[in-house]
Amino acid sequence: MPKAFTPKVVTANHLLAGDVIYQTADGWSRKLEEAEVLTDEADADLRLIEASQQVDEVVGAYLADVAVEDGVPVPTHFREEFRATGPSNYAHGKQVELS
Amino acid sequence: MYSYSEFDTAFLAERNAQFRAQVERRISGALTEDEFKPLRLMNGLYLQRHAYMLRVAIPYGTLNAAKMRKLAEIAERWDKGYGHFTTRQNIQYNWPELKDVPDMLDALAEVGMHAIQTSGNTIRNVTADHFAGAAADEIADPRPVAELMRQWSTDHPEFQFMPRKFKIAITGSPNDRAVTRAHDIGIRMVERDGARGYEIIVGGGLGRTPMIGKVITDFLPEADLLPYLEAIVSVWNQIGRRDNKYKARIKITVHEHGIDEIRRLVEERFVETRKTFSGVDVQMLREIEGHFAPPAFVQADTAPYARALETYPAFRAWTDTNVTPHRDADHAIVTISLKKHGDTPGDASAAQMRLIADLAETYGYDEIRISHEQNVILPHVHKASLPSIYSALRAEGLATANIGLISDIIACPGMDYCALATARSIPIAQEIATAFDDLKREHEIGALKIKISGCINACGHHHVGHIGILGLDRAGVENYQITLGGDHTEQAKVGDRVGPGFSADEVVPAIERIVDTYLDLRTSPEEEFIDTYRRTGLAPFKAALYPETKVAAE
Numbered sequence: 095m096p097k098a099f100t101p102k103v104v105t106a107n108h109l110l111a112g113d114v115i116y117q118t119a120d121g122w123s124r125k126l127e128e129a130e131v132l133t134d135e136a137d138a139d140l141r142l143i144e145a146s147q148q149v150d151e152v153v154g155a156y157l158a159d160v161a162v163e164d165g166v167p168v169p170t171h172f173r174e175e176f177r178a179t180g181p182s183n184y185a186h187g188k189q190v191e192l193s
Numbered sequence: 194m195y196s197y198s199e200f201d202t203a204f205l206a207e208r209n210a211q212f213r214a215q216v217e218r219r220i221s222g223a224l225t226e227d228e229f230k231p232l233r234l235m236n237g238l239y240l241q242r243h244a245y246m247l248r249v250a251i252p253y254g255t256l257n258a259a260k261m262r263k264l265a266e267i268a269e270r271w272d273k274g275y276g277h278f279t280t281r282q283n284i285q286y287n288w289p290e291l292k293d294v295p296d297m298l299d300a301l302a303e304v305g306m307h308a309i310q311t312s313g314n315t316i317r318n319v320t321a322d323h324f325a326g327a328a329a330d331e332i333a334d335p336r337p338v339a340e341l342m343r344q345w346s347t348d349h350p351e352f353q354f355m356p357r358k359f360k361i362a363i364t365g366s367p368n369d370r371a372v373t374r375a376h377d378i379g380i381r382m383v384e385r386d387g388a389r390g391y392e393i394i395v396g397g398g399l400g401r402t403p404m405i406g407k408v409i410t411d412f413l414p415e416a417d418l419l420p421y422l423e424a425i426v427s428v429w430n431q432i433g434r435r436d437n438k439y440k441a442r443i444k445i446t447v448h449e450h451g452i453d454e455i456r457r458l459v460e461e462r463f464v465e466t467r468k469t470f471s472g473v474d475v476q477m478l479r480e481i482e483g484h485f486a487p488p489a490f491v492q493a494d495t496a497p498y499a500r501a502l503e504t505y506p507a508f509r510a511w512t513d514t515n516v517t518p519h520r521d522a523d524h525a526i527v528t529i530s531l532k533k534h535g536d537t538p539g540d541a542s543a544a545q546m547r548l549i550a551d552l553a554e555t556y557g558y559d560e561i562r563i564s565h566e567q568n569v570i571l572p573h574v575h576k577a578s579l580p581s582i583y584s585a586l587r588a589e590g591l592a593t594a595n596i597g598l599i600s601d602i603i604a605c606p607g608m609d610y611c612a613l614a615t616a617r618s619i620p621i622a623q624e625i626a627t628a629f630d631d632l633k634r635e636h637e638i639g640a641l642k643i644k645i646s647g648c649i650n651a652c653g654h655h656h657v658g659h660i661g662i663l664g665l666d667r668a669g670v671e672n673y674q675i676t677l678g679g680d681h682t683e684q685a686k687v688g689d690r691v692g693p694g695f696s697a698d699e700v701v702p703a704i705e706r707i708v709d710t711y712l713d714l715r716t717s718p719e720e721e722f723i724d725t726y727r728r729t730g731l732a733p734f735k736a737a738l739y740p741e742t743k744v745a746a747e
């Protein structure tokens with residue numbers, strides 16, 4: 095049986111700043127909570143292709159697993175947690191600056 | 194300090210102008226990422242987890258005040274006010290923006306620095322003993338040879354697209370501080386019957402298949418160095434595997450063909466390469482040596498130093514750990530610790546870099562070195578200046594007296610910065626350092642090297658740590674594998690795996706158990722951790738780490 099599809103977001107690095115960004119319904123955001131949650135596999139694949147084509151804005155787009163809590167996406171893997179919040183030795187993540 | 198010719202200056206300017214145009218074309222969309230990536234990597238620019246990362250070479254770890262100040266300025270202007278010194282005598286900036294990188298490279302070029310061949314499948318920054326030119330135990334200063342190799346390898350047309358990266362390290366001392374046995378080529382300067390020559394070691398390397406290098410020739414005459422190196426690299430370039438990225442290192446080639454066959458092939462090729470070197474290389478070496486002449490050592494009264502040792506215990510503790518004998522009896526080598534307890538190993542702020550530059554200028558004949566252990570060295574300091582240096586360092590948080598002790602940890606950037614990481618390294622280093630500092634046990638424990646990597650690439654040298662820690666991802670949770678008994682010196686050895694890994698919370702208690710076991714086992718405080726380990730082997734440490742398994746076995 096194929097593995098059940100778990101919720102995902104499209105994430106990448108911003109071309110100019112290099113920082114972590116997430117795809118929203120109509121663009122990109124620095125905040126994971128604003129990301130568009132994809133629950134359908136075909137839809138997710140399509141959104142990833144769209145993101146990968148935006149070569150003037152983003153680098154290295156991929157699908158990252160999330161869980162949905164209180165209606166917003168939260169990371170399920172520790173790597174995505176650090177990507178969302180910045181490094182643990184300094185409060186230097188772009189996301190920290192934004193919040 | 195070696196100063197570069199007009200040719201070098203023009204070369205750097207041209208390279209930087211080229212890269213500036215490439216960045217502009219990337220930003221305008223004229224170049225895709227696939228087209229741009231190899232170009233940026235050729236200039237030391239990576240895309241990491243949270244930002245770009247620019248890796249700048251510090252050839253054989255040698256700097257002066259002007260260069261250090263430039264590194265500080267770059268940190269402040271285009272980064273977040275600090276830089277990370279690595280195990281390969283590079284500095285990495287973790288937060289540059291793409292548009293600023295050409296300006297950063299131009300700033301570096303002003304002081305003859307660059308990021309060329311700090312990435313890619315080429316001969317990387319040549320590294321050397323960080324006490325070069327100063328150590329009491331040295332046969333000769335290895336840096337002129339390192340500079341010769343740098344000139345030979347930079348933009349060498351045959352060696353720009355090799356199977357994989359290639360790393361060369363050199364030491365001029367019998368006590369190996371350059372980890373020569375864990376490099377693709379390691380070079381040890383030796384003397385035989387009054388003549389200077391080189392022992393050449395090939396096929397060492399860490400990463401996913403750690404190997405200790407093998408001696409390909411135990412005495413290579415001075416004049417044969419470059420043609421012989423060229424023969425080695427060229428043989429590997431031809432027969433090295435390109436089918437599998439993980440097997441594309443000379444260590445695998447040496448392993449698969451055997452050192453005797455490699456020696457035969459190299460010697461065959463050497464007959465050819467020898468002819469293409471007309472002896473200009475030896476003349477160049479003589480010319481380069483002139484630039485590395487030792488400074489004119491000043492004479493001064495050392496009595497104030499002796500008095501300070503008696504009067505100030507903190508100063509004495511610092512000299513005990515951070516000061517090494519110099520070849521001139523009135524001078525000393527100072528190692529400045531970038532391992533303040535709880536800080537990030539290897540990081541220096543712009544203010545710290547400037548202070549080090551000032552100290553080098555005022556007291557250190559304008560000489561600075563970066564060690565592969567992520568510390569900074571003032572190689573020539575008159576003993577009378579030590580008290581002043583110490584108090585200046587204290588003011589900037591740079592006087593931590595822990596060189597060679599348990600908190601002098603090498604840690605790669607790990608998951609916090611590195612896109613390849615499988616777990617974090619920095620917080621583990623911070624926790625260990627803080628835990629042992631809280632108990633003030635470091636000095637009682639004595640010499641002990643902990644080295645941490647955030648993935649199997651082993652940038653933190655964990656294989657050759659007395660205690661090595663490797664961060665892994667076990668089903669989405671950070672997990673740490675411990676090795677014991679690794680050695681990075683002339684007695685190089687890859688550490689032994691103790692058993693199943695530990696969760697992040699269990700690492701500090703595990704290290705404490707290892708240390709307690711050592712303290713129980715050692716015959717006297719003079720017996721260092723590594724000696725005890727060599728004597729007893731893994732068993733008692735394993736029993737202390739996994740008591741439940743032992744019970745089950747009984």
Ligand code: HEM
Pocket residue numbers: 239241246278279280281285357360375376397398399400401438439442604605606610611612613650651652653654
């Ligand atoms: C953050 C960016 C970095 C990346 C992407 C990176 C990548 C890698 C990779 C892929 C390898 C394995 C190479 C192989 O076995 O073929 C490696 C090895 C190594 N790296 Fe890094 N590294 C990074 C940072 C560092 C840092 C910060 C240091 C020093 C602290 C370092 C020093 C080394 C060393 C010493 C090795 C030894 C492995 C060998 O024997 O070749 N690297 N690195």
Ligand code: SF4
Pocket residue numbers: 605606607608611612613614615646647648649650651652653
């Ligand atoms: S060991 Fe792994 S995590 Fe650490 S710097 Fe190297 S590649 Fe990155």
